Amino acid sequence: QLQLQESGPGLVKPSETLSLTCTVSGGSISSSTYFWAWIRQPPGKGLEWIASILYTGTTYYNSSLKSRVTISLDTSKNQFSLNLSSVTATDTAVYYCARRPNGFALDIWGQGTMVTVSS
Amino acid sequence: DIQMTQSPSSLSASVGDKITITCRASQDINKFLAWFQQKPGKAPKSLIYAASSLQSGVPSKFSGSGSGTDFTLTISSLQPEDFATYYCLHYNYYPLTFGGGTKVEIK
Numbered sequence: 001q002l003q004l005q006e007s008g009p010g011l012v013k014p015s016e017t018l019s020l021t022c023t024v025s026g027g028s029i030s031s032s033t034y035f036w037a038w039i040r041q042p043p044g045k046g047l048e049w050i051a052s053i054l055y056t057g058t059t060y061y062n063s064s065l066k067s068r069v070t071i072s073l074d075t076s077k078n079q080f081s082l083n084l085s086s087v088t089a090t091d092t093a094v095y096y097c098a099r100r101p102n103g104f105a106l107d108i109w110g111q112g113t114m115v116t117v118s119s
Numbered sequence: 120d121i122q123m124t125q126s127p128s129s130l131s132a133s134v135g136d137k138i139t140i141t142c143r144a145s146q147d148i149n150k151f152l153a154w155f156q157q158k159p160g161k162a163p164k165s166l167i168y169a170a171s172s173l174q175s176g177v178p179s180k181f182s183g184s185g186s187g188t189d190f191t192l193t194i195s196s197l198q199p200e201d202f203a204t205y206y207c208l209h210y211n212y213y214p215l216t217f218g219g220g221t222k223v224e225i226k
Contacts, residue, residue, distance in 0.1 A: 052215075
């Protein structure tokens with residue numbers, strides 16, 4: 001059974017870079033069948049898709065965040081990662097990683113990790 | 120980018136009620152529309168994909184319909200465990216965009 005688990009610091013200072021990792025277990029990240037995605041949810045607000053990546057390295061980004069976001073894969077560790085630079089308080093959110101089968105919607109999600117941007 | 124407008128933003132209903140939530144896309148997305156349920160403190164759970172296909176393990180009281188720009192999620196006979204927030208998502212192409220959510224509360 002495929003599982004995703006987010007990890008990373010829960011507190012990041014303003015202007016610094018937020019770095020998160022999603023570890024995939026129960027299946028391989030190196031499959032042409034799936035995209036891997038990051039989504040976030042500010043406290044009390046709705047869901048926002050951030051970025052997706054295919055095992056080939058093909059990436060897609062939310063245009064509102066594109067200048068600050070990088071998504072990457074580490075197939076040797078069966079992980080994918082998110083870097084968000086120059087963070088501000090508005091980047092405070094629960095960050096989720098998820099799987100998206102090619103041609104389908106997001107189907108399996110991690111439990112989420114809360115990241116607070118504060119000095 | 121495609122905008123997804125979900126309505127209502129909240130609704131109150133009683134156990135046993137049938138409810139309908141609507142999602143409208145700013146342009147034609149064929150049937151590339153999914154619905155998710157989210158409970159407080161939990162990750163979203165996939166309910167429906169391709170506008171009307173039920174995700175494995177999801178009870179048949181959930182149903183979806185629509186194509187093009189207008190979509191609905193219907194929950195027949197609400198049960199206590201169904202009180203949650205529901206989101207639509209278009210996945211026709213990138214960027215993916217979610218609707219604003221509908222919070223279903225107990226009357």
